[in-house]
Structures are given as C-alpha cells and as structure tokens.
Amino acid sequence: RKEVEQDPGPFNVPEGATVAFNCTYSNSASQSFFWYRQDCRKEPKLLMSVYSSGNEDGRFTAQLNRASQYISLLIRDSKLSDSATYLCVVNGGTSYGKLTFGQGTILTVHP
C-alpha cells in the first residue's frame, strides 16, 4: 500500500465548477499535512496546510480526518488558472521534515 494515495484523475471541469480531491495516508503517526500544486514542468508550490479543524483560504477548503486518515481539498468557483496537478503531502512524523508525496491529481479547468 502506498503511504499517500490520491485519485490521479484527470478531472476535467468547466469554469465555475466545484471540485473535490481526496487523499488517504497510511502512517497514523503523521503529524503535518499539506496540499501543494505543481504546474507542468515546474516545482511544487505550497497551496495550504491542513489543520485538524479544517481550514479555508479563499476558494480553497481543506479538511482532515485523523481517525479515517483522510484529507480532502475542495475548490469552489474553479478558474482556468487552477489547472494543475494537486499533490497531497504528509509529514511522516518519524523523520524531521520528511515529506511523503502522493502521486498527484490532475485538474483541467476548461472554458
């Protein structure tokens, strides 16, 4: 079983749509959780951290369920510029700072 699993997609949605991505992780000792976005042939960029209480940043909402070891990202009112690969990332908790990346979910927003 992969340490971090995501539905690879691709998700093709029209502008203005709401889209949700899911992610599960296997290490129950994981302590920090993040969503990164990666544009084609570019480095990952931090989108948002994910907190136990859930958190929102504009059109983006992240949720964490520690009991189910499940993380989600909701994007509302999709923009063309949201097209990217979204990476679910988990700090393993055993090695300082070591991040484990999911394989990414591809999102394409079309006019």
Place this chain on the structure above:
Amino acid sequence: GAVVSQHPSWVICKSGTSVKIECRSLDFQATTMFWYRQFPKQSLMLMATSNEGSKATYEQGVEKDKFLINHASLTLSTLTVTSAHPEDSSFYICSAMGTDFAKGFTETQYFGPGTRLLVL
C-alpha cells in the same frame, strides 16, 4: 515567502560525466535541505535529507556514492551526480526548511525551481 534557487536550471551531458547542482536559500537560513527526484508522470521521491555540517541521510535505494551531497553552509547544499548515465535523467528538485520565527517560517518546506538533467 521564502526563496530557494537552484543552479543550473537544466543540464545536458554525456554519459559518464559528473554533474553538480546547487541549492540556495536566498532569504533565510536552512538547517535542513532535501533533495528530490521526479520522473515523468510520477510524483516526487525523496532522495536524501541534508543537514548543515553533517552527513546526509539517504533514502532506501539511493546510492550515496553516486549522489554526493554536501551542505557546507546554512544557505547552500549541493548534489553531485557522479558518472551520470541516461537512467539518471530526471527532474531534480531541492527544498529548504528553516525555523526563522521572525519571518514565520516554521517547518515549511520551500522548493527550488528544479534542475532538468538529460544524460545522453
């Protein structure tokens, strides 16, 4: 936010040559840097963790004698791919993590722009 640079941004070299990639944290001190590799259509895979002034910690399956890491200062880590072969062609990305509380950096990793290596 924090700025991390990598140099060079791309390299094309002949099989058997060594390639050195630099990773710099430009506006904060990074006690820990990480080196990742990403093959096409795959996710980032951690190669090694680099701590300033000490030996790097390599992930399972990564040859330490082939991928030499040096973290000589709090702002610079280097990865040298020795005797590169075509199968080493990949996108190499570093990240830097610091604890500059004044700027609000606490265990957040910031990634460099990556280095594309093509070994012919």
